Amino acid sequence: MSHRRSANDRIFIALTALIVLAPLPLAANRAWSWSLLTLASALLTLIWVVGRLRGRCHPGLPATKLALPATLFLMALAWGVLQTLPIMPLSWTHPVWTETAAALSRPLGATISANPEMSGHAVMRLGAYGLIFVLATQLGRQRHRAAWGLKSVAVAVLVYGAYALFCQLIELDYILWMKKWAYQGDATGTFVGRAAFGAFAGIGVLACLALAIHRSAAQRPSIGTSERIERLLARTVPWLIASGFLWLAVLASHSRGAFLVTGAGCLALLIAATIGRLVRLRQTLALLLVLIGLAGAAVLADGDITLARMSGEGDLTGDRPNLMRLTWIAIGDAPLTGHGLGTFTSAIMPYRDTSLPRPVLYNHAHNSWEEVIMDLGWPAGLCLLSAVIIPIAGCCAGLVRRRQDQIYPALAVAAATLLGLQAMIDFTVQIPALAALFAYLLGIGYSQSWSAKAYQ
Template sequence: MLLLKLFITAEAAYAAYGLIVYFAELDTILWFDKEAYRGLLTATFVNRNSYATYAGLGTMAALALVLRYLRHMLTTDADQRSRLRDFIETLTSSGWLLAVAVLLCFLALLLTESRMGLMAFLAGVTVLMLGWSLRLPAGRTRKIGLALMTLPLVLLVLNLSLSGDQTVARFASLFEQGDQRFDVYPLMQEAIAERPLLGYGLGSFESAFRLVRDENISVLFRRGHSDYLELVMEIGWPATLVLLSAFLLMLASALKLYLSRTDFELALLFIAATVQIGVHALVDFSMQMPAVVFAYLFLAGAAFGASRRRTPS
């Protein structure tokens, strides 16, 4: 639990740095000038979409601990007024840092103006909130939990109020002007059909894509903007299926822990993180960023590490 709190602290620190740079209009990453995404929040990342994934993981990690404290409060034998008082005392004493971390990380995510980053995060946080609500005891307690399912909608409204013009404009441009990544996907499928078993070699996308690129693609694509298609293109179907099966095995193990343990929030957090990253990987390459991979694997370690039962020595 201590390591998870340190992880959340680091996430909040990155978000705070990104917010300072953004509102100061510095357009720098540390002491380097930005080469891309000027005027947008990227913290110490170059790509805003990758940072949106990273910030989303931090937001959900802090939110999972808040939900854990809330569950303990809701399932005590005290009356409703005492429960509310205890929760407020916790939130204003030791728990206020978690609330600040949620706010900082989510605000940073919004200001990246990443369309799919926001959609993937909302998918993950919906799984987190729904899974948490369904594990609460039946009755008023579960009704309170289900009422909190409005949180994703509240977050979406907050996004529209803070950066609504930019977000709506970006979604509108997707339908009006299109996105060249959707022109790239059929070409990647053609390349996969040429070498479906062995692929072109790990890390060879940029050079291999030149073999199928046509005159309709005016932008240089160093990555495929779809981790799944790019992976199949580079290492072939058999290796891809084996690799993805490892993630599915971890997901199934986390689901088992979520259903079987009383203290289930960390397992549920890993499930929600998998949903967020899995959705975003459909149209981007966040899982190729070491910081995102390490954060995801850390949440996996937190989920499975917390599941170990201590036995008498």
């Protein structure tokens, strides 16, 4: 007898499809693709709201549990919109407008944002991530949907990882049908940058490991030893092998940062699973040894270039520390108003000096934490960061509060560890496909962090 899917099920399937397809068009990091991502997330939200009003869709996480992070997020988003409007006091606006008006000898509509068009795009992307998070909290509460979502993410990243490794194996320097213009010889899959793909594959490592832990925790102690071993081999080991395969993809990206933060994410997942009583301490140690073995095997198979890069110039030498230093100077010049959401490329230009001699445009600060403050200013920037940190803290509390399904908040915490650490030296969390994936996993994890009493 087939199970008839509810309206919530169908919307969740569509949301999951959106998340797993987002990396396909250059990680959705082009105006047309992130516009489609925004439009699709808005349509799915509208469909869910209409279904809710008509009584066909059922709510997930109560609004009271979303009130604080949603309010902080909307405050930051609203400030991002206000930065693009020529209605603020002239003393608040970006100096570029005064200089441009003087050069053209005519007044201009001055804004806080150094580039209102770029800020508009950034507002659009940020709004999409917020909608994805809200939908995931409302639809990811049911166990069967959360389980389906986790497995879908793991399988999708495996497919992308297999494609990237295949292209590298046959020395095909293409992204789909387009010849690579950067990072030739590195596995990037459908991404442009190796660090972004490495982080994406790293989240796949975490998803596969989470499934292995989940399947292992599901083994009932009442069954016999032989049956227990049989189930372990059939249900747990395949996901551990899949995790090792994606370790290969991480290494094939030749991103030393991705390799290190994936290790940190795995450690965070094991600690979270132990705190959540999904595994016992001895099982955690055994899984840790298995992971070390898988990572070691991956290093032996394809780790020479990554290891060589680790012994060379580090992420805290070269352009990055100078970008971070100049970013702090820019923050000091507009600590309350910011320079405009998503305008780093334009806003950093007046601050460039001889420490950045290369004739290249820098689209990001290589420190997303700093860049948020530079873009929005301290008040709105802290609102946005808090809107993300609060659900992560809720997932940490859920590990202790819940008695079942703690694997979802554990995975959310692990993914936050991976992306949060990499955000200190790179901008991978700002790639739309990765940001959308994180919003999806965090939404499911946060929804699964509350006991049944919270829904009464």
